[in-house]
Amino acid sequence: MSVIDFQAARKWSKVPKDAQELLLNNVFCSHCFETTIVDYTLHNNEYGVLLKGKCKKCGGDVARLVEDA
Secondary structure (H helix, E strand, O other): OEEOOHHHHHHHHOOOHHHHHHHHOOEEEOOOEEEOEEEEEEEEEOOEEEEEEEEOOOOOEEEEEEEOO
């Protein structure tokens, strides 16, 4: 994980560790469908935290939005 946005990192740190693992392991890839996100960065978004990274299976670009509670 790389931190680009400290506000996003603050939001992400409030998500329980077990929930973080579930979110990281349940990302959609247009080639592989359900996958794990790796080498991701955190970005603050008006709706929550946006994770941008790579598919663990094929290496393609993937993203996951974790909405604010």
